Amino acid sequence: MEPDIPGSCDVLVIGSGAGGGTIALRLAQGGAKVLLVDSGGQLASTPPGPGEPIGTYIRQAYPKRGSAVSQVGGQTKFYGGALYRLRERDFGELAFANGVSPGWPITYRTLEPYYAAAERLYGVHGDGASDPTEPRRSGAYPYPPVPYPPEIDDVRRRLSATGVPVTPIPRGLDVREGRGACRVCSTCDGHHCRLDAKLDAEIAAVRPALATGNATLLAGTSCTRILLDRSGKRAGGAILQRGAVEYSVGAETVVLACGVPRTAQLLQRSRARESDPGLGNAGGALGRYLGGHSAGVLFPLIGRQSLGSLHTKSFALNHLYFGDDDWPYPLGVIQTAGQMPFWSELPPGTRTAARFVAGRALTCFHMSEALPGRNSGLFFDGDRISHRIEPEMNHSAFNQLRRRAVRVFSAAGYLTIAPPRRPALWHQTGTARMGEDAAMSVVSPDLEVHGVKNLFVADASVLPSAGAVNTSLTIMALALRCGDHILGQRTCGGAIGKARAASSPARRCSSYTAG
Numbered sequence: 061m062e063p064d065i066p067g068s069c070d071v072l073v074i075g076s077g078a079g080g081g082t083i084a085l086r087l088a089q090g091g092a093k094v095l096l097v098d099s100g101g102q103l104a105s106t107p108p109g110p111g112e113p114i115g116t117y118i119r120q121a122y123p124k125r126g127s128a129v130s131q132v133g134g135q136t137k138f139y140g141g142a143l144y145r146l147r148e149r150d151f152g153e154l155a156f157a158n159g160v161s162p163g164w165p166i167t168y169r170t171l172e173p174y175y176a177a178a179e180r181l182y183g184v185h186g187d188g189a190s191d192p193t194e195p196r197r198s199g200a201y202p203y204p205p206v207p208y209p210p211e212i213d214d215v216r217r218r219l220s221a222t223g224v225p226v227t228p229i230p231r232g233l234d235v236r237e238g239r240g241a242c243r244v245c246s247t248c249d250g251h252h253c254r255l256d257a258k259l260d261a262e263i264a265a266v267r268p269a270l271a272t273g274n275a276t277l278l279a280g281t282s283c284t285r286i287l288l289d290r291s292g293k294r295a296g297g298a299i300l301q302r303g304a305v306e307y308s309v310g311a312e313t314v315v316l317a318c319g320v321p322r323t324a325q326l327l328q329r330s331r332a333r334e335s336d337p338g339l340g341n342a343g344g345a346l347g348r349y350l351g352g353h354s355a356g357v358l359f360p361l362i363g364r365q366s367l368g369s370l371h372t373k374s375f376a377l378n379h380l381y382f383g384d385d386d387w388p389y390p391l392g393v394i395q396t397a398g399q400m401p402f403w404s405e406l407p408p409g410t411r412t413a414a415r416f417v418a419g420r421a422l423t424c425f426h427m428s429e430a431l432p433g434r435n436s437g438l439f440f441d442g443d444r445i446s447h448r449i450e451p452e453m454n455h456s457a458f459n460q461l462r463r464r465a466v467r468v469f470s471a472a473g474y475l476t477i478a479p480p481r482r483p484a485l486w487h488q489t490g491t492a493r494m495g496e497d498a499a500m501s502v503v504s505p506d507l508e509v510h511g512v513k514n515l516f517v518a519d520a521s522v523l524p525s526a527g528a529v530n531t532s533l534t535i536m537a538l539a540l541r542c543g544d545h546i547l548g549q550r551t552c553g554g555a556i557g558k559a560r561a562a563s564s565p566a567r568r569c570s571s572y573t574a575g
C-alpha cells in the first residue's frame with residue numbers, strides 16, 4: 061500500500077530517474093525531509109527461476125517504441141549502465157560541419173568532483189588508461205573494468221592489432237571482481253535486472269535515500285502542477301494526483317526531474333494564467349534547444365555459428381571522438397551494445413534474417429552529437445505540445461562515422477553490416493537548458509528556474525549539449541551538485557529539518573495557490 065501523502069516537506073522531488081533519484085539521496089543524506097514522487101510504480105525484482113533469463117526486456121513492459129518510460133528509477137531501470145563523463149572540450153563551443161554545439165555555463169573542472177562522487181555512488185567499473193579521450197580525473201575509477209568474455213577479448217585483440225585503441229565501457233554494475241550480485245549475463249542493456257545487480261537510480265539512490273529515514277517515496281503519484289507562493293516568484297509546493305484525487309502539498313523547495321519532455325511540459329502547465337509564458341520562460345527558451353545523440357547501428361559478424369548468450373556491452377572505440385587527420389570535426393563513438401532481441405520488433409518478413417545476423421554479430425551503436433538550436437524542441441499550444449522539431453542531426457558526422465566504423469572492423473577482418481538508416485535521436489537533452497542569460501535558458505548554472513526562487517530542475521532537460529557519450533553520469537553529477545547547492549542555501553536559511561508538520565495529511569485540492 062502506498063503511504064499517505066504528507067501535507068508538507070522540505071524538498072519535493074518530482075521524478076525518481078537518473079536526476080531525481082540521485083538528488084533525493086543527496087538531500088536526504090544532508091538532513092532534508094524529502095518527498096519523492098514518481099508517476100510510475102516499482103518494478104518487482106522477482107529472482108529468476110532455473111533456466112529463466114535474469115533480465116526482462118524493455119518491450120515486455122513498454123511494447124510501443126517511443127512510449128514514455130515511467131517507473132521508480134526512470135529509464136535507468138532499463139539502461140545499459142554505460143556511465144561516461146563528458147569530455148573537457150564538450151563544455152566549450154564545438155564546431156561541426158553541420159553547425160555548432162553550444163558551450164556550457166560551467167566547466168568540466170567544476171563538475172569533476174561530482175563526476176567522481178557519482179561514479180562512487182553508481183559503482184562504476186572502468187579504466188581510462190586506454191582511452192585517448194578520457195578527461196582528467198582526480199582519482200581512479202572506483203572498480204577495475206568488467207572483464208571481457210573470451211569471445212569479446214578476441215575481437216578486442218584483433219582490433220588492437222590494427223592500432224585502434226579499444227577501451228572498456230565504464231559500467232555501473234555490481235561486479236566487484238566477482239564478489240557482487242552481477243552474473244555478467246546477456247540480458248543487461250535494454251533489460252530490467254531481476255537480481256538488482258545493475259546500479260540504476262532505484263538501487264543506487266532511491267533505496268539508500270529511503271534508508272536514511274529522511275525520504276518518503278510516493279510511487280504511482282503524478283505531479284500535475286507546481287504551486288507558487290502569493291508573490292508568484294517562489295515555489296510553494298505542488299498538486300499531486302493519485303488515482304482520481306488531487307492533493308496540494310507544501311514544500312520549501314521543489315525539484316523537477318521528470319526528464320525530457322515532461323519537465324518542460326510541467327513548467328509550461330504551471331503558469332498562473334493562460335496568457336503567461338511558462339515558468340522560467342520569460343526569454344522564450346522553454347522547450348527549445350532539444351539535443352541528444354544522432355545514433356545508428358552496425359553489425360560486425362564475429363562468428364560463423366550463433367554466439368549464444370553473451371555479455372556484449374563491453375568495449376568502445378573513442379579515438380574518432382574529435383575527428384582525425386582526415387576529418388577536422390568531431391565524429392563521436394562506436395560502442396558495443398547488449399544482446400537485445402530487437403528483431404522481435406521488426407516486420408515479420410525481416411525477422412528471421414535479422415535474428416540470423418544478430419546471432420553471429422556484435423550489435424554496435426555509433427553516436428555523434430545531434431546539435432541543439434533555438435528552433436529545435438517542443439512547441440506549445442496552451443498546455444499541449446503542438447509539435448516538435450528535431451535538432452540538427454549532424455548527418456555528415458553521422459555518415460562519416462558509420463563509414464569509419466565499417467572500415468575499422470573490416471581492417472580487423474570482420475565483414476560488417478551497416479544498414480543505411482536515418483539517424484535516430486537518443487539520450488535526449490535540453491528543453492529547460494542551463495545558462496546565465498534568461499533569454500537563452502530556463503535555469504541558472506545552479507539549476508534554479510529563472511525568476512522562481514526555490515524551484516530547480518535536475519534531469520536531462522538542463523544539459524546544453526550531449527557530447528557524444530552516454531549522458532546519465534552527467535545528469536547524476538549535476539543532480540549531486542544541485543543537491544549540495546540546495547543544502548547550502550537551506551543551511552544558511554536554517555530551513556533544513558523544519559518541514560511544516562510533515563505528519564499532517566495533504567489537503568485535497570480545491571485551490572491552486574500555496575502558502
Ligand SMILES: Cc1cc2nc3c(=O)[nH]c(=O)nc-3n(C[C@H](O)[C@H](O)[C@H](O)COP(=O)(O)OP(=O)(O)OC[C@H]3O[C@@H](n4cnc5c(N)ncnc54)[C@H](O)[C@@H]3O)c2cc1C
Binds near residue numbers: 131532
Ligand atoms: C534501453 C535504454 C538504455 C539506455 N542506456 C543508457 C546507458 O547505458 N547509459 C546512459 O548514460 N544512458 C542510457 N540511457 C538513457 C538514460 O537512461 C536517460 O538519459 C536518463 O535516465 C534520463 O534521466 P532523467 O532523470 O532525465 O529522466 P528519467 O530517467 O526518464 O526519469 C524521469 C522520471 O520522472 C517520472 N515522471 C515524469 N513525469 C512525472 C510527473 N508529472 N509526476 C511524477 N513523476 C513523473 C517518470 O516516471 C520517470 O521515472 C538508456 C535509456 C534506455 C531507454
